[in-house]
Amino acid sequence: MVSLREAFEGLHFPKTEEDILRGKKRIIYEQFLKFYLSLNLSSSFGKRRSVPLRRTGELTEKFVESLPFRLTEEQLKVMGEIEEDMGKEEAMHRLLQGDVGSGKTVVLLWSALIAIEKRISGGINGTNGNFGRANIFRSKKFSWKPRGYSFNN
Numbered sequence: 282m283v284s285l286r287e288a289f290e291g292l293h294f295p296k297t298e299e300d301i302l303r304g305k306k307r308i309i310y311e312q313f314l315k316f317y318l319s320l321n322l323s324s325s326f327g328k329r330r331s332v333p334l335r336r337t338g339e340l341t342e343k344f345v346e347s348l349p350f351r352l353t354e355e356q357l358k359v360m361g362e363i364e365e366d367m368g369k370e371e372a373m374h375r376l377l378q379g380d381v382g383s384g385k386t387v388v389l390l391w392s393a394l395i396a397i398e399k400r401i402s403g404g405i406n407g408t409n410g411n412f413g414r415a416n417i418f419r420s421k422k423f424s425w426k427p428r429g430y431s432f433n434n
Contacts, residue, residue: 282303282306282307282310283303283304283307284307285307285311287303287304287307288303288304288305288307288308288311289304290304291303291304292304292305292308309378312376312378313376316376320374330370330371330372331369331370331371331372331373332370332401333367333368333369333370334367334368334395334396334399334401335367335368335395335399336364336367336395336398337398337399338398339398340394340397340398341391341394341395341398344390344391344394345391348387352384352387353384355384356384356387356388359377359388360388360391360392363375363388363392363395364395367392367395367396377389
């Protein structure tokens, strides 16, 4: 398995198709390992209680309408599953994976907006500071802007 440095170099500056595949494999492994370890650190995993959050549409609908593209069937399916999970009294544990450009950020922001609609803090965590600056608030028609946010490297 290649190092993380080699994985990023292979993904951002590939010399061969194999560089891309090795890079993807390493990043997927890394993300899955972190997710798996975080689940196992909590002895009460799956038993934690949560405040059910039901979408009002106040922000989520504006957000979807402001997008310069239509959501895919897969995005809509996952968003429905997330909405269902967030409406439960059990804490949601979910790993959202996909290729670069597959629409994970849209699903992530839409999910955070469900909490924000209920006047509960919504947090977005990316792998680096460029994640948020590059992706999250691209739509010019979307009038809602965060009052305070930080991107920690």
